[in-house]
Amino acid sequence: MIVGKLREILGDSGILVEPADLTAYRHDSVHRVDGGLVCVARPADTRQVSHVVTACRAAGVALVPRGGGTGFAGGALPLRGQDVVVLSLERMRSIRSIDTVSDVMVADAGCTLYELQRAALAANRLLGLDHGGAGSSSIGGNVATNAGGNNVVRYGMARQQVLGIEAVLADGSILGPPSVLRKSNAGYDLCSLIVGSEGTLAVVTAVALGLRPMPVAFATAVLGVESPQRALDLFRLARETLGEAVSAFELMSRPALEFHFSHTARRREPLAQPVPWLVLLEAESTSRFMDLDAAFESLLGRSMEGGLLLDGSVATSIAQRRSMWALREGIAVAMGEAAFHIVKTDTAVPVASAPEFIRRVESELERLIPGCVPIAFGHVGDGNIHLNVLPPPGMPDPEFRGRSRDLSRTVEDIALALDGTVSAEHGIGQVKRDALARMLSPTEIRIMRAIKHAFDPAGTLNPGKLFDRPTT
Known part of the structure; x- marks a missing residue:
């Protein structure tokens, strides 16, 4: 047995x-x-x-x-x-090494992302991956799902942080130890293939992560805008003015803010007056020779002159910066705690299509369920808008949950019509297998099944995830 x-x-x-x-x-x-x-x-x-x-x-x-x-x-x-x-993998929690010359950390898959962030900080280095679940999600899970988060616009997804992996294959053989090389063209890139495979190809047991210089300066602001299009115009100007110093560009709708306020039973408007849309903009520099404050002031001045902003507030202390981020993260926390009563999506579209995506989704959802409340928020800097849906006032929860599949499919199909994806950062798992089949071509599905069969011909590892059996 x-x-x-x-x-x-x-x-x-x-x-x-x-x-x-x-x-x-x-x-x-x-x-x-x-x-x-x-x-x-x-x-x-x-x-x-x-x-x-x-x-x-x-x-x-x-x-x-x-x-x-x-x-x-x-x-x-x-x-x-x-x-x-x-x-x-919860018992595998060792940080095996930190090399500040090569800027590489090697850690067991069970370490939480927060533990690794703190270890990098202690070495005066930065791990570029960050999101609201850092304190409880493991690095193995982040790698298996190719997690995204708040700083993708600057540092990329989990895959961009990974130099090498150690993994156990379906026959029990061990692939590893993790490579710490930044350059190698020796054959197929098995590491990148396993990253994002959601445990269907191998069990990741350790990861080598690239580290970066620790930023020495931050500039953070919350900015009110009239519409998603204005937010996109502001993002374009921010990239032109600040270049790659832009590390986060988050968008929050008024309904998202109201949901957060109601969830916490405390209203703390970030600006003098409520605004239709709120942007959280952050820039950072690793060089003491860059005058980030001056560049930030130039951006805000040009934005006001160009009519992009309704209002704005710049953080002047660490406490204010944390308060601004707490607002953004508070929306995600509220959504997570109410997850069984809302419809959650994880789509992304080309950055330039984000305003059109939001417009189409809001219009179509109102047609499907009049009075439902779209909650738009997320990483507009990389096109990943989380568009969740609350039921209309008075609609019984079972009735609303019975419509969840229709609502999710509507949001996903609009994303696909705009050349987007049904899964930006949370993976396919069990719940998006049908959506993946709608998104990918038969050729792509056939190749994915062949890869699965090559790694795991018996179908032992995480069956029924990504796509249904059979895998051949």
Whole structure:
């Protein structure tokens, strides 16, 4: 029996079987699955991961790799109706090395993103990946889903931070140790292929991450604009004025702000008067020779003269900067805590199409469910607008949830019509398999299935994620 075999490999502390202990592994940030979970395996190192994978494959039992369990797409959850072992990397929490000459950190997959950010900071370096789930999401999960976040406009996605990985393949063999090279053209880039594969090709056990110089200056502002188009015009001007110093450009609609205020039961308007749309702009410099404040003032002056801004406020202290970011992150937190009562989406479109995307979605949602409340917010600097939907006042929750598939598909199809994507940063998992099939061509799906079969011919690793079986 697989439980007995895993107990031999991991010891009593490395396996969970009691129903009360399994509860936390049946859900992520949005979804919950009952049944189908045999046990949770909690290896302490890569060798144990290899033994667990080998044992499960021999027993014909599927494995679901799991990091922090903070995802939104059901990628780390067992499928209904299928007995699986959840493979949790939570005990693998070592930072193996930090090299400030090569600017590389090597860490176990179970480390949280926040732990790695703090370790980089202690070495006077920056890890370019950041988002609201940093404190609870694991770096392995971030890599498996190719996570995005607040600073993609400057530093890119998780894939752009990764130099190399260590991973256990479906047959138990170990790929690694992680390469720390910044240049290598030796064959296929297996690392980039595994990044973003959501645990379907291999179990990531360690990651080599590129570090960057620590910024020495920040400039942060909240700026009121009349419309998403004005926000886009402001973004263009910000890039022209500040260049690559622009590190974040976040957009928040009035309904998003109102939802945040109602959720916290406290209204703290960031500007003197409410505005239809709010931009959070941040720039940073790693050079003491760049006068970032002067460049920022020039941008704001030109923006006011050009009629782009309704109002604005510049942070003059660390506390004010944190307060501005707390507003943006507060929207995401409120959405997360109310996730079972709203429809969440994760689309992206070309940056230039963001205003048209918002316009079309708001119009179509009103046609589908009059009075529903679109909540638009997100990373307009990279085209990733989270357009979530609240029910109309008075609509029963079950009735609204019954329309969720139609609402999600509407938002996704508008994104696709604008040459966008159905998943910008949270992955496909279980919940977006149909959307992925609508987005990709039959040729692309065929190639993806062939890659899956080459890595995992028995279909042991995270079955039913990205696409349904069969994988050949």
